[in-house]
Amino acid sequence: MRRIILGGTGIEASCLGFGCASLGSRVPREEGLRALAAVFEQGVDWLDLAPAYGRGQAETIAAEFIRGRRDRLRLCTKVGLAPPRNAGGLKGRVMGAAMPLARKAIGAVPALRGLARASGATANTKLPLTPELLRGSLEQSLARLGTDHVDLYALHNAEAAEIARDDILRALEEILASGKARAVAVATSPEVAEAAIGRGAPFGVVQLALPDPGRPDMVFAAARGSGFGAIGHSVFGVEGALAGLEARLGADPVARAEVLAAAGVDQPRAALGRLLLARAFAINPEGIVLASMFSGRSRSENIAMAGAAPGDAARALIDRLAA
Numbered sequence: 091m092r093r094i095i096l097g098g099t100g101i102e103a104s105c106l107g108f109g110c111a112s113l114g115s116r117v118p119r120e121e122g123l124r125a126l127a128a129v130f131e132q133g134v135d136w137l138d139l140a141p142a143y144g145r146g147q148a149e150t151i152a153a154e155f156i157r158g159r160r161d162r163l164r165l166c167t168k169v170g171l172a173p174p175r176n177a178g179g180l181k182g183r184v185m186g187a188a189m190p191l192a193r194k195a196i197g198a199v200p201a202l203r204g205l206a207r208a209s210g211a212t213a214n215t216k217l218p219l220t221p222e223l224l225r226g227s228l229e230q231s232l233a234r235l236g237t238d239h240v241d242l243y244a245l246h247n248a249e250a251a252e253i254a255r256d257d258i259l260r261a262l263e264e265i266l267a268s269g270k271a272r273a274v275a276v277a278t279s280p281e282v283a284e285a286a287i288g289r290g291a292p293f294g295v296v297q298l299a300l301p302d303p304g305r306p307d308m309v310f311a312a313a314r315g316s317g318f319g320a321i322g323h324s325v326f327g328v329e330g331a332l333a334g335l336e337a338r339l340g341a342d343p344v345a346r347a348e349v350l351a352a353a354g355v356d357q358p359r360a361a362l363g364r365l366l367l368a369r370a371f372a373i374n375p376e377g378i379v380l381a382s383m384f385s386g387r388s389r390s391e392n393i394a395m396a397g398a399a400p401g402d403a404a405r406a407l408i409d410r411l412a413a
């Protein structure tokens with residue numbers, strides 16, 4: 091596992107982070123705990139959490155794994171999104187229990203996704219940022235996680251106006267001074283990430299989606315150039331980029347052969363997964379790339395790729411295919 095020093099923080103961590111957004115929702119507790127143990131054993135020590143993740147259950151479940159290992163783990167949690175309506179109530183718990191089945195059905199019938207969103211069953215709610223929310227949400231996260239500090243505290247889906255406000259900036263400075271967070275970040279859009287880089291302290295890290303295949307990187311290079319840490323997610327594309335590229339290979343045997351040869355596997359989907367991850371490490375070579383890897387297959391693919399050097403050739407090939 092390649093290790094990095096995350097810019098803007100001085101924190102050493104694995105270059106691959108485990109994204110826990112599905113822990114406690116799509117992924118049941120026991121399966122999630124097994125996955126956490128498996129990735130940790132293979133060198134992944136960065137966990138990406140938020141109060142809203144797993145329909146509000148992710149931090150509580152992760153705490154069972156963190157206990158006894160806190161000093162060997164790096165934790166990011168966030169503030170600013172609330173879990174879906176009633177996630178903690180009886181109705182929400184019943185929904186939560188039904189969620190793995192519901193997600194399978196939604197996967198099989200994509201039209202159901204819109205219905206589920208409209209019902210509020212899956213949507214997190216943006217909370218307006220205030221100093222009280224920043225302090226209170228952090229205390230609640232620390233209590234759920236069973237720790238006295240997080241390594242990174244990120245403003246989840248923060249808006250440009252929020253990160254420019256004096257009261258927000260002062261509250262973040264106080265949080266840093268208290269030692270309850272070692273660094274603060276924005277975890278939001280490229281535009282707000284750029285604004286945070288322009289502002290500098292108290293922000294030291296930006297977390298955002300990697301640019302879709304074929305799109306230029308506007309922010310990761312800027313972060314590096316300004317001494318910021320950068321954390322990338324959505325390696326496989328926000329809206330079905332992987333499926334789009336797979337369809338392209340289906341229609342183009344020459345491109346298919348080129349991709350299979352570059353990845354060294356004989357399945358187009360696995361090959362694209364590898365190349366997209368190699369591209370992510372090339373775009374963000376000094377930072378952290380997040381992936382969900384609850385299944386053994388994702389884990390072994392992602393951990394293998396995180397041991398290799400960042401893949402500039404993979405980046406060029408994927409971007410050429412998507413252009």
Ligand SMILES: NC(=O)c1ccc[n+]([C@@H]2O[C@H](COP(=O)([O-])OP(=O)(O)OC[C@H]3O[C@@H](n4cnc5c(N)ncnc54)[C@H](OP(=O)(O)O)[C@@H]3O)[C@@H](O)[C@H]2O)c1
Binds near residue numbers: 112382384
């Ligand atoms: N605003 C923010 O800060 C923000 C926004 C989005 C995401 N995130 C963070 O980033 C994490 C990852 O989110 P994401 O949206 O980028 O999800 P993702 O990692 O793209 O995962 C989506 C799906 O792709 C699968 N997958 C993982 N590795 C793969 C591979 N090598 N080949 C093919 N499929 C693979 C996952 O498998 P499994 O079923 O094995 O898990 C999962 O089902 C989240 O959990 C969250 O922590 C943060």
